[in-house]
Amino acid sequence: MTERTTPRETPSAPPAFEDLLRTVAEMNTPDGFKAELIRGKIIVSPFSKLRYSRRMRRLREQLQAHVPEGHFADTSPFLFRFPAAERGYGPDLYVADEAAFEEDGQHADGAALSLVGEFTSVSTKDADWNEKLDVYGSLVPVYLVVDMQDSEITCFWDPSPHGYRSRTTVSFGQPLHVPEPFDFTIDTTGF
Template identity: 85%
Template sequence: MIERATPIDALSAPPAFEDLLRTAAEMDTPDGYKAELIRGKIVVSPFSRLRYSRPMRLLREQLQSHVPDGCFADTSPFLFRFPSAERGYGPDLYVAEEEAFEEDGLHADGAALSLVGEFTSVSTKDADWNEKLDVYGRLVPVYLVVDMQDSEITCFHDPSPHGYRARTTVSFGEPLRIPAPFDFTLDTAI
């Protein structure tokens, strides 16, 4: 048998958004990794480092008593779909409508989110500050970027078709006002 390169038919168009979502859900990612759709591609990245657990838990606990009726705060890895942007993200922390998880599908509707929190890492910082900011800024009422490298938390709010209209950044340890629908002051001493 002669070894030689075998041409394959190139895709005439990129895979459809729903196909990418299905592929991401069916992937057998290694333990400790998650698959997201970033910039139209499936990106596999590690879950947050162990030292992120405490800040995630403390933030979730503070949020829990302020979530809107019919919602809950969690850190479980679920993929939320954003069809108009053809993206699917698995936020580190989120507040979502409970009914979004009553569907049979594998991906929750991004419109069910009232808050997303992303904890930056060296590998995810660019996507958290750029791509996700753009997508969340058109739909999600509150987006928290917990910058673990710079020890700051930024609260983006007031979404619009062009992205968030407002933002506040504080250093860890300073109080941070979380606007409606939460309306409380977050203790950032994490």
């Protein structure tokens, strides 16, 4: 008996956003890795390096003292969905409305975010500075990019349909003002 290939029908259109979210939820990613929807694809990348931990913790502690009423700062891995952009991101650090975590399901609404902080790595730097900047820039009030390769931190604020209208960059060790709804200065000494 001769083996013949059996053609399989494949969808002609890319998977729908909700299908991709379901796939991410069902994935059994290896310990130390997270899955995100970037550029319409599921991307699996490692969690931050150990040397990032102190910086993440220091930033989270400073933010926690200034979060808006009903919000909290955390670094726990959760995927936030952005349906209009068909994206889902698991930020390194975030400040979000506690009410978003009362829902059933596995993905929080990106509209619940009041601040996102991404710590760049060689593998994520491009997405942090480009794609995520575009998506966050239309919705999230404050976006912090902690550039671990260039030893700088950038604060973006004043989102609009065309992206953030304002930004400030400082080198590690210099103070960085974070505008409303936080309105305080980050001490980057030791970053």
